[in-house]
Amino acid sequence: MIMDLKATNKEDAIKEMADLEVKTGIVNNEDEFIKSIWAREDESTTGIGGGIAMPHARNKYINKARVLFAKSKNGIDYNSLDGQPVHLFFMITAPDGADNTHLQALAKLSGLLVNPDLVEELKKAQTPQEVIDLFENAEAKKDAEDKAAAEKKKKQEAAKAAGTSKEDEKPLIVGVTACINGIAHTYMAQEALIKAGEKRGIEVRIETNGSEGVKDKLTPEEIKRAKGVIIASDKKVDMPRFDGKELVSRPVVDGINKPNELIDDIMDGKASVYHASASDKSDEGSSDASVGVWGKIYKNLMSGVSHMLPFVIGGGILMAISFIVENYMAGGPKNPAFIFLNSAGNLAFAFMVPILSAYIAESIGDLPALMPGLVGGYMAAIVNGTNGLQVNVQAHATSPAGFLGGIASGFIAGYLMILLKKIFAKLPKSVEGMKPMLLYPILGLLFIALIMYYIVNPIFSSVNFAITHFLNSMGTGNLVVLTTILAGMMAIDMGGPFNKAAYVFASGAFANDPHSATAAVMMAAVMVGGMVPPFATAIGTTFFKNKFNKEERRAGVSNWILGFSFITEGAIPFAAADPGHVIPSCVLGSAVGGFLVGLWHIQVPAPHGGLWVSPLANHIWLYFLATIIGSIVAGLVLSFWRKPISKDPDE
Numbered sequence: 001m002i003m004d005l006k007a008t009n010k011e012d013a014i015k016e017m018a019d020l021e022v023k024t025g026i027v028n029n030e031d032e033f034i035k036s037i038w039a040r041e042d043e044s045t046t047g048i049g050g051g052i053a054m055p056h057a058r059n060k061y062i063n064k065a066r067v068l069f070a071k072s073k074n075g076i077d078y079n080s081l082d083g084q085p086v087h088l089f090f091m092i093t094a095p096d097g098a099d100n101t102h103l104q105a106l107a108k109l110s111g112l113l114v115n116p117d118l119v120e121e122l123k124k125a126q127t128p129q130e131v132i133d134l135f136e137n138a139e140a141k142k143d144a145e146d147k148a149a150a151e152k153k154k155k156q157e158a159a160k161a162a163g164t165s166k167e168d169e170k171p172l173i174v175g176v177t178a179c180i181n182g183i184a185h186t187y188m189a190q191e192a193l194i195k196a197g198e199k200r201g202i203e204v205r206i207e208t209n210g211s212e213g214v215k216d217k218l219t220p221e222e223i224k225r226a227k228g229v230i231i232a233s234d235k236k237v238d239m240p241r242f243d244g245k246e247l248v249s250r251p252v253v254d255g256i257n258k259p260n261e262l263i264d265d266i267m268d269g270k271a272s273v274y275h276a277s278a279s280d281k282s283d284e285g286s287s288d289a290s291v292g293v294w295g296k297i298y299k300n301l302m303s304g305v306s307h308m309l310p311f312v313i314g315g316g317i318l319m320a321i322s323f324i325v326e327n328y329m330a331g332g333p334k335n336p337a338f339i340f341l342n343s344a345g346n347l348a349f350a351f352m353v354p355i356l357s358a359y360i361a362e363s364i365g366d367l368p369a370l371m372p373g374l375v376g377g378y379m380a381a382i383v384n385g386t387n388g389l390q391v392n393v394q395a396h397a398t399s400p401a402g403f404l405g406g407i408a409s410g411f412i413a414g415y416l417m418i419l420l421k422k423i424f425a426k427l428p429k430s431v432e433g434m435k436p437m438l439l440y441p442i443l444g445l446l447f448i449a450l451i452m453y454y455i456v457n458p459i460f461s462s463v464n465f466a467i468t469h470f471l472n473s474m475g476t477g478n479l480v481v482l483t484t485i486l487a488g489m490m491a492i493d494m495g496g497p498f499n500k501a502a503y504v505f506a507s508g509a510f511a512n513d514p515h516s517a518t519a520a521v522m523m524a525a526v527m528v529g530g531m532v533p534p535f536a537t538a539i540g541t542t543f544f545k546n547k548f549n550k551e552e553r554r555a556g557v558s559n560w561i562l563g564f565s566f567i568t569e570g571a572i573p574f575a576a577a578d579p580g581h582v583i584p585s586c587v588l589g590s591a592v593g594g595f596l597v598g599l600w601h602i603q604v605p606a607p608h609g610g611l612w613v614s615p616l617a618n619h620i621w622l623y624f625l626a627t628i629i630g631s632i633v634a635g636l637v638l639s640f641w642r643k644p645i646s647k648d649p650d651e
Helices: 010-023 030-043 101-113 116-124 128-162 184-199 220-225 252-257 259-267 278-283 293-328 336-365 367-381 388-396 402-423 434-472 476-492 497-512 517-543 550-564 568-577 579-600 610-616 620-641
Strands: 047-049 056-059 066-076 086-095 172-178 203-210 213-215 228-233 246-250
Touching: 010 030, 010 066, 010 086, 030 056, 030 550, 047 252, 086 116, 101 116, 101 128, 101 184, 116 128, 172 184, 172 220, 172 252, 172 259, 184 203, 184 228, 184 252, 184 259, 203 228, 228 252, 228 259, 246 259, 252 259, 293 336, 293 402, 293 497, 293 610, 336 367, 336 402, 336 497, 367 402, 367 434, 402 434, 402 497, 476 497, 476 517, 476 568, 476 579, 497 517, 517 550, 517 568, 517 579, 517 610, 517 620, 550 568, 550 610, 568 579, 579 620, 610 620
Parallel strands: 056 086, 172 203, 172 228, 228 246
Antiparallel strands: 066 086, 203 213
């Protein structure tokens, strides 16, 4: 123990604790040990809030597993999650190849340190023996509580088996806690939520997804009985099992700092009902069901967009390749390769709006809404046809309702199905099977056809025609402004709502008219805007190594490829770690690239592919040049703006 740390900053505090580890024979190489501690800090701070920090390491430079306790009277700025100074330090060490002793110690400590009374007593402790006594008493008390809870659960299970259980009389909330590293925050959030529930007479059962794997796994029976679900997690958890439950999803620190607020959201009915989407079931991703109205609209829209994109990308690139064949190979439009590729691309495009509409509807109203959404999207997409329905629709719409009409039909079909479910909710159980097999398909189709025929198509066909005409008639000045804005938006959140809005706007215009020069310029702008952030971070980590740590430099290498491939998400780790410098720099560079695209009228008739589809550009070298200039601007601004790192564990 160090009962009075002399250090006044984070670097000196780590050095002072490391000195004692070496002096007492726990560490055999102080320099390498300190590097490993800093490597962990660079991933994310171990200052967990509440005046506590838990620096830890496991490697070959450590001889024995141990916890070092240190106390700072005045507190030290440790870059903690809550921004408050740290008074209590727990440096946890474990030798390389050892078991999970240090993780067990972290979990145990985390569970104890949730108790604010213990934390305050530790801050007041004057001698090592006082610290030992405080921990022994706290551990004994917690062990007794855990034993009592286990015995209570055993009795409840026995009573349930005997049919005499009153368990259902007490409200139950279930949840999952998980942090990126799966150590301290995971267990502290679990403990905080359980204790908050106990104080209010609410049973809270929390599954932890930590470094040792899933612990206290929730059973299907518990999930079924629960009033709601709390997800306090910074990483993906198994979500589809919570389908149909009221669910709140927040960062893990909210589980530690705001347990009562999360419980209130469930108990007061403020949580939204979670519906597992197709993507949830395939990749077990987490979902935020606690978002507001706009958040739910965005989620439903993105469900449709994510299913639509393969049709846009696959069809668009094949059509673009067909144009190359038409221009550079013998036969022109009669070339068999051109006919095949162009036909395949057009077939994919024909499904784009119906698929968009169908999966927006399915995200809102579940599977019964899929068919009405698909039909509504098809009605929005048609222009001319040979069958009666298409011709009659055209009597009310001189041009297709298109992309916007497809979005409208998806939301209408989804909420129409929710309405039908409420109307038929009280039907006798004997006719329950009729609803999905007869009532929902017939009435869903009937109403969406009427709404599309008389309302949506007449309105949105006019809107779609006006937008298309406006875009195609834009002068150079207006086009430059538009491409600058679109490209800049691609870098604001790098895959989030702004990024998606810009991409969907451009790809929607391209899908409405793949032969439009303006749409091709817009696609070039969003691709340049999306390539700049990963390229900028790659430039910075390559040429300004002293401004980035080891992990960032390693990520920067892969960003050369990600940038080339139009994968903006490669820059997200940099933006998450340093948003104040990374995001403004990238937005500026992307906007510069978009400005040049509009100024030089660069066209890329493909909805994806980055620089891999540069042969499709009307000005290949200018397309490269706009990307390079935007990336260099962003990379230089970011690198000159950032300060050299104060401590690099690799140097």
